[in-house]
């Protein structure tokens with residue numbers, strides 16, 4: 001017996017009843033990004049493994065255990081992208097997009113991480129990412145945050161809170177690193193396996209640990225904030241002043257370090273309490289060192305990525321209306337009505353923005369009305385025997401108590417628009 005095939009664990013189909021919500025989110029993201037002057041870039045889903053190792057960092061969750069890496073037929077090591085920033089920088093360098101110029105870019109698409117699947121955490125998930133290159137000042141950090149705030153507002157999401165922190169310059173981080181290592185060394189016996197492994201390779205990441213047994217230790221650690229350089233502190237103050245002026249509430253979270261190696265200075269997350277443990281819907285920050293690290297000229301950069309599954313889940317909770325599949329449903333119950341119905345629907349689609357569904361496949365009027373109801377359409381157009389004989393169409397409201405109306409075929413578009421115009 002053949003086994004029924006299923007989708008790969010942690011990788012999900014997106015079914016037709018969910019797609020209206022996805023489409024709404026995606027079109028809003030596109031519109032808002034372009035309202036801030038950001039342009040779309042599309043990168044391949046597969047990149048050389050070395051790109052992610054060099055950018056994300058060897059000692060990170062992603063590179064250590066989450067990448068889908070495979071050998072190509074010619075022996076090259078390739079990886080399904082776990083995030084978009086690395087590929088975006090690679091593409092910009094390859095095509096000279098950020099050479100002595102400012103670039104504002106966005107992208108959308110699937111990302112892949114081999115994590116334990118759970119609510120809000122999948123092996124194939126989708127991100128909308130935004131990157132800005134060539135601007136070193138914190139005004140662009142603020143711009144990115146303002147864009148996020150606008151997105152939540154326009155999507156109608158509430159309870160999405162902003163957390164910010166600054167990681168300082170690379171030099172300040174290096175100095176702080178030594179202080180932190182000394183502190184952690186002195187409490188070595190309380191470190192878990194992950195922390196021990198990272199103690200010298202990536203000690204800041206230990207602060208990000210979710211192990212409850214280590215929370216006291218983390219609380220008591222020296223603070224990066226107390227070891228920062230002047231410039232980072234001034235930039236952070238400027239960012240805070242801008243957010244205050246723009247009326248964007250935030251919380252400074254000194255424990256926010258972000259999982260990826262390439263961040264410096266401003267980092268931020270948008271978090272909600274409505275999605276359980278997977279509450280971060282957007283994460284970003286500044287990564288001034290990455291372009292140079294990948295072989296380009298030193299270029300300041302900042303960006304963020306939104307986890308779309310989590311946004312859609314929030315929308316489902318906060319705005320659970322079902323989107324109709326059609327505005328108009330055409331019923332065809334007479335010889336020749338099927339052809340007349342298809343032609344009528346073509347005219348409607350050509351001359352109005354309405355979504356028109358034709359009852360294909362026959363069936364009695366009762367069955368057709370049931371389908372019309374299920375489609376969510378507000379208006380039925382009926383082509384029965386009388387209508388076909390007399391060259392007329394009957395209009396019947398499906399969601400309101402309104403009298404039926406019969407009009408000559410030539411006047412049907414005007415009649416439909418009168419009924420459905422807002």
Ligand code: ATP
Pocket residue numbers: 083113115120121122123124125126127258259278280281282283284305306307308309310
């Ligand atoms: P976490 O700490 O939750 O693992 P992360 O730091 O790995 O998050 P980022 O790499 O910053 O996450 O990704 C940006 C956003 O992408 C996250 O805030 C989240 O919304 C989303 N995201 C990350 N990993 C997943 C996943 N496996 N499934 C669904 N969404 C994800």
Ligand code: MG
Pocket residue numbers: 061259
């Ligand atoms: Mg992660």
